[in-house]
Amino acid sequence: MTTQTPMDKTTDTTKVSTAPATPIIPLPHAAARALTVAGSALALIGTFLAWTWTDEFPGNLTVTGYPGGLQVLTLVGALLTLLFALSGYGIRGLGWLTPGGKNSPVLLAALGVFGTTGYAMGAISQELGGLVNLEPGAWVSGIGALVAVIGALGLPVDQPYGAQDPTPNLWGRIRHSLTAPEPSRAKDLPSWVEILIIAAGFGVGLYVFAYGIGTEYSELFIGFLIVTAFGFTAVTRAGLLKRLSALTAKHRNVAMAAAFVAAICFPFTQTNDQFALIGANILIFATVALGLNVVVGLAGLLDLGYVAFLGVGAYAAALVSGSPQSSIGVEFPFWAAVLTGAAASLIFGVVIGAPTLRLRGDYLAIVTLGFGEIFRITMNNLNGNSGPDVTNGSNGIPNIPDLEIFGFNLGLPHNVLGTELTRSGNYYLLMLLCTAIVVLVFRRSAESRIGRAWVAIREDETAATAMGINGFRLKLLAFALGASLAGLAGTVQAHVSYSVTPEQYQFAGSVPPNSAFLLAAVILGGMGTISGPLIGAALLYLIPAKLQFMAEYQLLLFGIALMLLMRYRPEGLVADRRKQLEFHETGQLDVPEDKPLPEGATGVAKAGA
Amino acid sequence: MTTTTTAPTSTTVLDATGVTMRFGGLTAVRDVNLTVNTGEIVGLIGPNGAGKTTFFNCLTGLYVPTEGKVAYKGTVLPPKPHLVTQAGIARTFQNIRLFANMTVLENVLVGRHTRTKEGLWSALLRLPGFKKAEEESRARAMELLEFTGLAAKADHLARNLPYGEQRKLEIARALASEPGLLLLDEPTAGMNPQETRAAEELIFAIRDKGIAVLVIEHDIRFIMNLCDRVAVLVQGEKIVEGPAEVVQSDERVIAAYLGTPFEGAPGKEEAAEVEAAEAEAQSTTEGDDK
Numbered sequence: 084m085t086t087q088t089p090m091d092k093t094t095d096t097t098k099v100s101t102a103p104a105t106p107i108i109p110l111p112h113a114a115a116r117a118l119t120v121a122g123s124a125l126a127l128i129g130t131f132l133a134w135t136w137t138d139e140f141p142g143n144l145t146v147t148g149y150p151g152g153l154q155v156l157t158l159v160g161a162l163l164t165l166l167f168a169l170s171g172y173g174i175r176g177l178g179w180l181t182p183g184g185k186n187s188p189v190l191l192a193a194l195g196v197f198g199t200t201g202y203a204m205g206a207i208s209q210e211l212g213g214l215v216n217l218e219p220g221a222w223v224s225g226i227g228a229l230v231a232v233i234g235a236l237g238l239p240v241d242q243p244y245g246a247q248d249p250t251p252n253l254w255g256r257i258r259h260s261l262t263a264p265e266p267s268r269a270k271d272l273p274s275w276v277e278i279l280i281i282a283a284g285f286g287v288g289l290y291v292f293a294y295g296i297g298t299e300y301s302e303l304f305i306g307f308l309i310v311t312a313f314g315f316t317a318v319t320r321a322g323l324l325k326r327l328s329a330l331t332a333k334h335r336n337v338a339m340a341a342a343f344v345a346a347i348c349f350p351f352t353q354t355n356d357q358f359a360l361i362g363a364n365i366l367i368f369a370t371v372a373l374g375l376n377v378v379v380g381l382a383g384l385l386d387l388g389y390v391a392f393l394g395v396g397a398y399a400a401a402l403v404s405g406s407p408q409s410s411i412g413v414e415f416p417f418w419a420a421v422l423t424g425a426a427a428s429l430i431f432g433v434v435i436g437a438p439t440l441r442l443r444g445d446y447l448a449i450v451t452l453g454f455g456e457i458f459r460i461t462m463n464n465l466n467g468n469s470g471p472d473v474t475n476g477s478n479g480i481p482n483i484p485d486l487e488i489f490g491f492n493l494g495l496p497h498n499v500l501g502t503e504l505t506r507s508g509n510y511y512l513l514m515l516l517c518t519a520i521v522v523l524v525f526r527r528s529a530e531s532r533i534g535r536a537w538v539a540i541r542e543d544e545t546a547a548t549a550m551g552i553n554g555f556r557l558k559l560l561a562f563a564l565g566a567s568l569a570g571l572a573g574t575v576q577a578h579v580s581y582s583v584t585p586e587q588y589q590f591a592g593s594v595p596p597n598s599a600f601l602l603a604a605v606i607l608g609g610m611g612t613i614s615g616p617l618i619g620a621a622l623l624y625l626i627p628a629k630l631q632f633m634a635e636y637q638l639l640l641f642g643i644a645l646m647l648l649m650r651y652r653p654e655g656l657v658a659d660r661r662k663q664l665e666f667h668e669t670g671q672l673d674v675p676e677d678k679p680l681p682e683g684a685t686g687v688a689k690a691g692a
Numbered sequence: 693m694t695t696t697t698t699a700p701t702s703t704t705v706l707d708a709t710g711v712t713m714r715f716g717g718l719t720a721v722r723d724v725n726l727t728v729n730t731g732e733i734v735g736l737i738g739p740n741g742a743g744k745t746t747f748f749n750c751l752t753g754l755y756v757p758t759e760g761k762v763a764y765k766g767t768v769l770p771p772k773p774h775l776v777t778q779a780g781i782a783r784t785f786q787n788i789r790l791f792a793n794m795t796v797l798e799n800v801l802v803g804r805h806t807r808t809k810e811g812l813w814s815a816l817l818r819l820p821g822f823k824k825a826e827e828e829s830r831a832r833a834m835e836l837l838e839f840t841g842l843a844a845k846a847d848h849l850a851r852n853l854p855y856g857e858q859r860k861l862e863i864a865r866a867l868a869s870e871p872g873l874l875l876l877d878e879p880t881a882g883m884n885p886q887e888t889r890a891a892e893e894l895i896f897a898i899r900d901k902g903i904a905v906l907v908i909e910h911d912i913r914f915i916m917n918l919c920d921r922v923a924v925l926v927q928g929e930k931i932v933e934g935p936a937e938v939v940q941s942d943e944r945v946i947a948a949y950l951g952t953p954f955e956g957a958p959g960k961e962e963a964a965e966v967e968a969a970e971a972e973a974q975s976t977t978e979g980d981d982k
Contacts, residue, residue: 531815532808539802542791551777551806551869
């Protein structure tokens with residue numbers, strides 16, 4: 084261990100953090116850091132020992148020298164803590180890890196380790212009946228994690244207390260110790276290095292995501308959530324995320340390509356067809372959420388019945404799919420089915436939008452909610468009894484055949500580059516193509532005259548019309564575009580899920596996508612952004628899918644999570660470029676406005692001349 | 693700055709005849725006629741609640757006037773705000789209505805909406821004309837920001853601008869639609885004298901670009917400096933119209949703002965009488981108390 088670094092370096096780091104703010108646990112700085120390093124190292128070593136005696140607890144934690152299951156999570160977390168803590172020593176080569184906060188990432192990572200280790204110990208003793216089932220390895224890791232947290236609490240705080248609250252109470256101090264200053268501007272690297280960094284960033288992202296989908300039991304998934312939540316925050320506080328996003332903003336097309344390459348790689352990392360199916364379903368959900376983001380995020384139209392458009396697309400595709408239960412009995416090639424689905428949704432969108440878009444705000448929300456339900460009930464009633472037989476009522480249209488594109492049957496596994504691509508993998512890739520199209524449509528329309536008009540309508544409709552924008556026409560355009568994007572996703576969804584039934588398209592239900600979850604994905608992820616709804620949808624799909632045991636409380640927990648998010652991060656997980664500007668500029672407002680008048684005067688003089 | 697009145701060989705830009713606006717039983721604007729000629733700055737003044745903003749809303753299509761018609765350069769305007777803007781009338785609002793969460797540049801670009809044609813397909817497929825049109829719009833918008841002195845703040849959010857600059861941005865946004873007539877609704881409300889001076893200069897500069905201006909204002913000095921002609925609206929009716937000096941000394945205008953003097957100002961005797969009566973009343977009440 085490299086705890087013995089020269090003293091002047093340690094004092095140097097103390098000086099950097101200019102800490103009039105005392106740490107929560109008053110320890111000498113050197114001791115606190117040594118304690119953190121030792122604790123995280125101990126936790127790391129513990130993961131190589133056995134945690135329990137029997138493999139009845141999932142993941143087999145009985146092997147010495149080979150971490151498995153929850154141990155891996157503790158291992159990763161402890162490694163992260165160790166690296167951040169060592170970076171604070173100013174060790175050459177580790178400084179890049181903490182361009183922003185120096186000590187709050189350590190604390191956050193240590194808390195993550197403590198959380199997941201503590202959770203693992205609790206789960207073991209609860210499931211196997213008592214603390215006796217814990218082997219020494221678990222205690223080593225647990226105590227190590229605790230020591231690391233205590234040490235991290237003793238580290239000086241990254242930034243002095245704010246002027247408005249110079250002496251916060253204990254809770255305020257704890258919260259403050261988790262904040263960190265923004266990183267300074269990175270120095271320019273050669274662009275190939277920057278591109279490599281972006282690629283590595285997306286690689287890590289893909290790995291974490293694939294790991295999360297691949298977690299086989301709920302204990303592992305909860306541990307995963309704890310470690311990623313804390314680890315992600317730690318990385319953010321360290322300023323690494325800011326650096327990465329600065330890079331992606333600089334090389335936008337490269338970053339987008341990297342993201343898609345990472346997404347394409349996903350099915351090749353999955354050996355289990357079930358997990359690839361989860362991936363495909365997440366993509367469907369995310370694509371529809373992104374379509375909804377056009378309507379809600381850009382044009383500001385609150386649509387509570389959006390899932391109906393997905394349903395229209397799916398039903399249209401099912402009817403022309405050649406399913407024996409389809410009342411039409413024709414079989415369109417895929418491209419024609421896609422066009423049919425998108426066109427049907429488009430027409431449905433215009434038909435619903437034309438009368439309702441004259442309403443504003445809450446009234447529009449209520450009416451769209453009503454239309455969403457009307458769609459479902461109508462599909463239920465077109466069963467030959469209470470209406471013409473089109474959709475088989477509540478039985479829906481089953482036995483939708485698999486797609487065949489250019490002789491490539493998506494229903495059969497294929498061997499690509501030595502890896503077997505399963506049926507779900509095939510559909511995942513097809514869906515990814517749809518997602519790419521929707522991303523492209525979103526991005527291009529948002530950055531155009533039309534997109535600006537949508538945002539203007541969202542901001543102030545009266546002023547927008549006074550600027551010459553035909554409000555009704557543009558709102559209808561947004562509605563129709565959003566509808567056809569959902570219809571596009573619906574055509575693939577019909578084939579992925581083999582059957583379409585009215586019950587898939589509810590306002591609120593336990594299985595996404597439904598209107599409530601779609602809206603939640605947009606709001607949680609960040610309105611008006613591309614990555615926001617994708618991330619939001621992934622989280623909202625994965626969490627219920629992986630935590631089956633809390634299905635009863637799912638909506639309750641979901642509601643609580645949403646409220647907490649709205650309280651602490653109302654702009655969503657991914658902030659809009661405009662929101663970022665807002666934060667960026669609040670600092671500037673404090674600067675006294677020294678010369679607004681001369682500026683104006685020169686401007687006028689120039690124009691007058 | 694020059695305040696010379698323009699040549700009389702000007703053509704009519706705005707011609708409002710018999711504009712009446714009723715909300716149920718309330719007549720907010722009654723039979724108002726107003727013309728604005730090219731190169732003119734016309735002021736519209738009146739006490740609070742006189743119907744000035746309502747009249748503006750009738751002109752710009754936000755309200756459909758109950759009676760009367762509004763013509764711009766000879767063609768009668770349809771009562772739809774976006775069509776009015778397209779025809780060539782732009783406006784600002786009394787309570788600033790910027791697109792708060794858009795950048796300064798984007799605000800002006802939105803103003804360009806009617807003067808550009810690129811539709812959704814063009815944006816999605818990036819058709820040949822798209823990039824050129826975007827660049828042109830940007831260049832034009834930056835020009836206007838230069839003109840109003842906001843170019844340095846193009847990337848700031850509109851909401852973060854100081855008050856005076858928000859007013860300027862509203863004007864820049866309105867100018868982006870390349871109007872022939874600009875309607876300003878209290879452009880100097882809440883400004884200090886220096887800022888008001890700057891606003892004056894800006895409006896003259898706009899006039900010099902060949903854009904007629906109709907301005908609502910409460911600051912009489914501002915109106916006097918600025919306007920070639922002033923119309924006074926009181927309780928929905930136009931009572932006077934004419935050059936600023938004439939209007940200023942018109943007794944109906946003074947009456948509207950300050951109230952009419954009491955019928956036969958109280959003479960000395962009357963004052964003494966009142967005083968005596970009051971003294972008596974006081975003594976009697978004191979007596980009652982005892």
